[in-house]
Amino acid sequence: MSLVAFFDLVCFAAAIAAIIKLLGGWGRAFRRNIKLLLMGLFALILFESLGNFLEWSGITESLDSISDYFKVLKPALWVFLLYAFLREKAEEALRESEARYRAIFENTSAATIIVEDDMLLFMVNTGFEELSGYSKNELEGKMKWTEFVASSDLARMKDYHRTRRQQGVEAPNEYEFEFVDRQGNVKQILLCVGLIPGTKRSVASLLDITDRKRSRERIEHLNLSLRAIRNVNQLITQEKDRDRLIKRACENLTENRGYNHAWISLLDESRQLLTAAESGLGEDFQHVIELTKRGELTRCCQIALEQPGILVIEEIGLECEGCPLSPLHTGNGAYVTRLEYRGKVYGLLGVSIRSQLTSDEEERSLFTELANDLAFALHSIETEEARKQAEETLQASEERYRSLFDHSINGFALHEIVLNDEGTPTDYMFLDVNRAFEELTGLKASDIRGKRITEVLPGMEDSHFIEIYGRVALTGEPIRFEQYSEALKRHYDISAFSPVRGQFVAIFADITDRKRSRERIEHLNLSLRAIRNVNQLITQEKDRDRLIKRACENLTESRGYNHAWIALLDESRQLLTAAESDLDEDIQPILELFKRGELTDCAQAVLEQLKIRAVQDVRSECKDCPLSSAYAHGGAFVIRLEYRGKVYGLLGVSIPAQLTSDEDERSLFMELADDLAFALHSMKTEEECKRADETLRESESQYRRLIETTSEGYWLLDSNRKTLDVNQALCDMIGYTRDEMLGKTPLDFVDDENSKIFADQMGSIETTIHRSYEVVLKSKTGGDVYTRFSATTLDGKSGEHNGCFALITDVTEQKQAEEALRKREKDYYFLAEHISDMVWVRDLSTMQSLYISPSIERLTGFSPEEAMSHTLEDGLTPDSLKLVQDVFKEEIELESSEQKDLHRSRTLELEMLCKDGGTVWTETRVTFLRDESDKATAILGVSRDITERRKVEERLLQAQKMEAIGRLAGGVAHDFNNILTAIMGNLELLK
């Protein structure tokens, strides 16, 4: 067998083996098409091997030739086979990939969804189930993803969704939004989204980053807090002013947004507000400050002050209802803690912070650290201030003591004692002195330093000072004594002590003023005692002469003053009386001068110009004064005794010269003079009061008699209008007795009509002081008594109404006469109006008509009104007018004569003009009307129509003209006489 055959057999065997293998595991390996291809390939190999075998074995070559053609199929089979393998591998890889991605999709921790174009959820994984709270069955194909998006983000996300489909990559593939789950919880989600290629679907991965965001925010906030603390710590090291420190600390805490608001209140130990600062709170913090000032701390402040550590408020809006700051902190929490260092509480620190950060331990720890740092800073500032203050106090104290030494009023001198050979002090040397020593002794330090006392003050060898100071310097025993320096005229209090053996320090204090003050106070006490005695005297003594005498004695007996005198003068400065003490006969010369009206210079000065005259040395200043010899070497005070501008006299005292310039002494003396003047004034006033009282009593008695004896009634009413008093005249007037009228009101004595008059008048009793009115009183018998009241209101001391009194006049008879007169006047008027004769009256001075009776109309045709406007010329013919004027002239001339007849009259025949143009003859009788003094004021005329009579007379004259003239004249005279008689009668009636 050839090699070729062998190889063919191997091929054959391999093909057989492979076919068997394929057929044996047909169901397990490869896909069917691959298996068929493989089977085809092996069958071809088998056929080719078989053909070769048959060929070389020489059985047949037909198969070999056929196989040659089949060979061509081999590459094709390989291609198909390899392609089938590739396809299978690709599908397998795809399946694996799909399975892998599905596994990833299902098992990834991130929620993943596949969303349809219409936003419907196509597929969701377990993560999304957990995220949303819904099951797959509830989600897939039933819910839209928009249902899980917070409303604030929905529009944005829809826009992304739409943009992504329209413009592809331009929409962001990764962004954050707020996701709302089934329970309504809002979660912060990071979304990664992309379109699935070749589809309208998009796949989105949702990562819940809520915790991550919170962590990030927390870290950011911690960083901000740390920065704030760092800034505050820097501030603490730089700032030394407390107020600026807390203000800038608050600003630092808020300016980098570490805290939303910050405030610091510093309190004293009684929890009263010292100062406060805030940042970010503005005016709202003022309410908290006001509360703290009133001691009304907010609840959180009270708790924070009571307990150490931080008071954590997780939600201010819920936990701090009523706090003035709560409206600002809605949604925020707060930390409040006390600023405490080494047990001392300096105040409170408060910040507002997001609620979710309040429970953070690190945040609290940082805040605690911050509060501790601030408390330490406040402690440091306080310590520093205390140290500075102590330093300043110490410095001031040191300066004060240095100044005290330099400016001490006590003289300071350091000496060294000088001994002789026997060790006995013989002198001492000045080592050092201060400025006060120079001033006190007049010795200059530069002149005496290093010199001995015997050199400085010769003669001191014999003084006992060397012995005294030598004992101090040698024994070390201090000594203190007072010494008067004749040379310096001053008193000294000297203290000496020995700082080292052989030396001594002498301290000089000038006590001159103190001694003088003591003397002055002692004298003032004496003066005060004298004044007190005089004041006691003033209250007791009522007799003027005794008063001034005892006052002088009191002023001298207590030794307040050496001598005292008082001279009382009248308004013309004539001496009224005088008193003295310890002057005896020495006072007489000056009193003689006063009696003559010759005042001394000092007396004249105090009376005209000065209130007080102080004379320091009487003998030298008042040489001409008679008292100068009595006052020896003393001074004097002279003062006028004046009260309310009235001068009652002079007071003089002698006093030690050095006290005359003492203001207190003067003041006391002036007070004494005022008291004496007041006492004199009181006495005078009392005397005047007594006199006035007596005068008043006498006057009252006179008025009482007047009222009792007057014919007019007197009626006194109290403020309640009740009768207090009446006189007998009033009782007689209305018939009641005095007792019957007392206690009754005037209304009880009048009828209803007159009651109104009384009521009106009494109503005006407070507004009108004097009133006059008429009232008809009812007498006891019931008759009317016409009275005229003249009433006057009485006022009390303080001006209030205090009753009234009235004087009542009985006018009953007067009333009756007036009534009769009115009746008679009425009758006369009626007569004039109805008489046939015309009655007229003309004013004598103007000749104007005053009255014309109505009968003129019947006489002349003129109405009385028309006739009233006529003059004489208008009513008379020229002849009659001339006659009237002549008669009036005669009568007026006659009127001026003394023998005139007041009741005379003239009868004239006058021709009067009528309205119709005609005339009428009247017989007119005229006479004068007179006033109360009989002076003629008007002309009264009575005119009678005699026209007919004149005609008759003319006819009679014509008939009888032939009869005897004598008979005619006699007859006419008789007739005239009759007429005159009638006119005269009428005139009498008119009067």
Place this chain on the structure above:
Amino acid sequence: MIQENEVLTLLLGAGVLIFILINGQALKRLPSWKTLISAFYMLLAGWVLTILEGFFWGSFLNIVEHACYSASAVLVAVWCWKVHGSRKEARK
């Protein structure tokens, strides 16, 4: 002497070779891909030698040609066994 079918087969085989070269990376994902590809290369070598034996060393090249065919068949059979076995393993 050169036969037309042999030339045609060689050309087709060259096409398959090109296919293999193009999809070489994908074919690498096939299990025991080297065995399978080696089998094809042996077969392709046989087709080349079939052409060459007509020009020189006819006998020798013929033996080599059949050796290549044999090797190719054995390699394919071995690949089948390997792949079948590996699948069983995979299923296990």
